[in-house]
Amino acid sequence: MWHYYNPVRVEFGVGIFDDLDKLINNRRYGLVTYPEPFFASLCDQLQSRAGAPVVLINDVQANPDYRLLAQQIDRIAEDEAPDVWVSLGGGSVIDTVKVFAAANGDFDNVRKYLETGSGANQLSATPIIAVPTTAGTGSEVTCWATVWDEVSGIKYSLARQNLYPEVALIDPILMCGKPQALTISTGLDALSHALESLWNVNANPVSAAHAISAAREVMDVLPRLANDLQNVELRSAMAQASLNAGLAFSNTKTAIAHSLSYPITLKYNVQHGIACSFSLPIVIESVIGIGGLCEASLNAIFDGDLPTAAKKVSHLLHSLGVSTSPADHGVENAAWEALVEGAFDGERGRNFIGNKDNFLKAAEALGAAAA
Numbered sequence: 069m070w071h072y073y074n075p076v077r078v079e080f081g082v083g084i085f086d087d088l089d090k091l092i093n094n095r096r097y098g099l100v101t102y103p104e105p106f107f108a109s110l111c112d113q114l115q116s117r118a119g120a121p122v123v124l125i126n127d128v129q130a131n132p133d134y135r136l137l138a139q140q141i142d143r144i145a146e147d148e149a150p151d152v153w154v155s156l157g158g159g160s161v162i163d164t165v166k167v168f169a170a171a172n173g174d175f176d177n178v179r180k181y182l183e184t185g186s187g188a189n190q191l192s193a194t195p196i197i198a199v200p201t202t203a204g205t206g207s208e209v210t211c212w213a214t215v216w217d218e219v220s221g222i223k224y225s226l227a228r229q230n231l232y233p234e235v236a237l238i239d240p241i242l243m244c245g246k247p248q249a250l251t252i253s254t255g256l257d258a259l260s261h262a263l264e265s266l267w268n269v270n271a272n273p274v275s276a277a278h279a280i281s282a283a284r285e286v287m288d289v290l291p292r293l294a295n296d297l298q299n300v301e302l303r304s305a306m307a308q309a310s311l312n313a314g315l316a317f318s319n320t321k322t323a324i325a326h327s328l329s330y331p332i333t334l335k336y337n338v339q340h341g342i343a344c345s346f347s348l349p350i351v352i353e354s355v356i357g358i359g360g361l362c363e364a365s366l367n368a369i370f371d372g373d374l375p376t377a378a379k380k381v382s383h384l385l386h387s388l389g390v391s392t393s394p395a396d397h398g399v400e401n402a403a404w405e406a407l408v409e410g411a412f413d414g415e416r417g418r419n420f421i422g423n424k425d426n427f428l429k430a431a432e433a434l435g436a437a438a439a
């Protein structure tokens with residue numbers, strides 16, 4: 069028995085950003101984005117068609133953090149409440165908007181829910197139109213937001229069924245200005261989502277079909293896109309791959325590679341997409357022989373040649389300038405085992421269908437870390 073569910077309406081196309089006002093449909097909207105000039109000009113374009121937003125938050129930083137979220141929500145409370153939130157940016161903007169949509173005017177509502185699991189009845193669920201400008205997180209089709217508390221060094225997940233965006237409006241043109249490093253890190257995040265949805269207790273045939281398509285596409289397209297950043301066709305292919313990866317892990321959540329990544333991002337400041345992908349060869353090697361839907365799907369991705377799959381992904385990562393050695397991401401051998409231990413105990417680690425012994429053996433076999 070299995071089930072698959074995703075309620076997000078997807079609008080995809082080159083130039084479709086011009087239709088955003090139709091989706092807002094005369095509702096009072098709040099607009100959320102980053103501080104950079106490119107995003108200010110997109111906001112201007114939108115305002116010329118949809119009128120002014122009732123709230124504008126344009127200081128989103130990477131990895132939404134407690135402190136800034138609380139300040140932003142205080143600012144929002146001074147304005148008229150919007151009927152719909154529009155996020156114009158990557159995962160950090162989409163996740164920020166999910167927090168705004170849930171906060172009901174007070175960040176403490178979200179804080180309490182994240183820290184105690186109680187107070188769900190105090191949370192709101194304002195509709196969201198997500199306009200991703202990166203191809204990676206898939207947050208436009210998931211119902212959770214990653215929230216960071218840098219001060220206490222903890223990463224939380226705000227997960228609520230009513231936080232699925234109403235619409236994901238995906239325009240590959242908006243992604244053409246992404247620099248090479250961001251294109252690579254976000255693209256690898258998508259690859260990680262696809263693979264993580266497969267070695268996952270929650271995998272099902274529909275999530276697996278999305279994951280196979282996404283993983284094959286990222287591995288084919290990303291190396292070419294990394295050297296041809298303005299190519300709209302390749303941007304479109306990556307945006308579709310990222311969407312498919314999102315549709316896959318929207319039903320499974322992530323697993324061990326993401327569980328490992330969170331402390332690496334928090335302690336060593338490694339970008340999310342790099343932190344959650346450098347260990348993929350180890351995970352692949354560790355699940356060979358596991359059978360079932362996972363192995364069948366990996367066979368479909370790697371054309372039936374699983375023994376060389378870890379090497380292929382290592383080669384892909386190296387060709388994109390990403391080291392597969394934990395030490396190169398700040399994790400010395402002495403810290404590695406404790407990190408792996410913690411990752412297996414973490415919520416996402418418990419989604420992983422493999423085991424720690426095989427993982428450590430695979431790491432040793434690949435020369436990624438001393439046993």
Ligand SMILES: NC(=O)c1ccc[n+]([C@@H]2O[C@H](COP(=O)([O-])OP(=O)(O)OC[C@H]3O[C@@H](n4cnc5c(N)ncnc54)[C@H](O)[C@@H]3O)[C@@H](O)[C@H]2O)c1
Pocket residue numbers: 102104106129130131132157158159160161163201202204205206207210212213214242243244245246247250254257340341
């Ligand atoms: N909710 C989910 O399902 C989910 C899934 C994966 C990751 N995440 C979270 O998403 C965050 C990462 O998001 P991200 O990787 O999309 O990056 P991001 O939103 O953190 O943005 C990083 C930088 O990219 C720049 N940028 C974004 N789009 C651009 C464009 N089109 N052109 C030029 N510059 C651009 C921004 O200015 C920003 O400084 C992390 O906090 C991660 O934990 C959430």
Ligand SMILES: [Fe+2]
Pocket residue numbers: 205257260261326340344
């Ligand atoms: Fe991710």
